[in-house]
Amino acid sequence: MAYPLSASRLQTYQRCPQSYYFRYERGMKQPGFFGGASLGTALHQTLAKVYGGWHYQQPMPPIEWVHQCWQQSSASLNPSQIAEGRQILEGYYYRFLAGETLRKPLALEGKVDGHLQVGNLEFKISGRYDRLDWFEYEGIELIDYKSAKEVHLPDAEAIDVQIGVYFLALEQRYRQSLKQMSLLFLRTGEKITYLATPTHKERVMEMVSALAVQLQADHEWQPMTGKHCDRCGYRRYCAAVTTDPEPLPENAQAGCGAERSIQLALSV
Ligand code: SF4
Structure with missing residues (x-):
């Protein structure tokens, strides 16, 4: 069974390995985040x-x-x-x-998976898209619709990870490179475009390699403090920001040790 990854998982890991551990290794959901969608x-x-x-x-x-x-x-x-x-x-x-010729997209509202083998661990990296267009017939443009009231751009690191994940997965799926990713803000009509390069893919591969080391080493998932801690839903469990942290809830998964050994055993 391949270990599942996505841009948001990698972004979480990059921001703070301990919050990644709480969220994905122990299965602890962050309290309410969505709504009105x-x-x-x-x-x-x-x-x-x-x-x-x-x-x-x-x-x-x-x-x-x-x-x-x-x-x-x-x-x-x-x-x-x-x-x-x-x-x-x-x-x-x-x-x-209006005034253009409508071109049929390559794909709409879907998910694309890429696979990566690092040592004896297999990873499945997935990304969702709203629309894929052929970009001047030389590659792919990924369109991500945004319906939020305010134009809020993700930080540069998060965008780089997102592009790298899509680059890797689309290349495997379509044998074509991602040329650019565009965020299209529906309420304001703004379209923000980011160029994609193979370097984005390489950075994601480096991150996955680091994660693979972490998964196999079984040592502490280190907290990484910063401004993001203000919005972290795991503060009360985190010794880095709370003097007397609570124990993890009883219904938190018992870690992924067992799951990890299955992955390791199944890897080629
Ligand atoms: S509070 Fe900060 S350091 Fe602690 S888990 Fe959350 S993001 Fe990581």
Whole structure:
């Protein structure tokens, strides 16, 4: 069984190995983080329909096609969300679609897996995408829709890890390089693009190698303190920031020692 990894797992590990241990090795969920995502989900579904359901016999669908897709995806929303979503999608249409020729994406709303062998450990690295486009027919552009109210850019390190994970996985899946990754902010119409290079992939491979050493060494997962501790859901268990830390909850998994030995045993 391959050890599962993703950009967010690697970002967590990079930020603080101990929080990685709590979250992924002991299975302790961080307290409440999400919420109010229904409008965002409906917008994502609509855009998948706009691109995935169009017949491509005309160069560009009319705005009515967007309205139709929105109607199909917004039934569970309240009237103000429906009106807001419609306005956001009209903005998207006139900014990114109208006057162009709609190109059929390579893939929509999916997950891509890459595999990596480090010593005798096998890793499966997965990433989700909203849309994959052929970039000038020379590679792939990954589009990530953002529906948050504020334009909040991830920090540079997090972006680098994300790009590296997608680069690795897309190269294995499509035999094509990732050329760029774009964050598309639906409410503001901003599109922020990051160029992808093989260096991004190499950095991720280095991180996975470091993690492999950690997994096999079975020593302490060191806490790494910083500003991120302010938002960490594990503070009360963390001796680095709390003078009298609580013991881990009883329902926390008993570590991954057993799981790890299975992985090691199954590795080639
Ligand atoms: S509080 Fe800081 S050092 Fe402690 S686990 Fe969380 S991120 Fe790591």
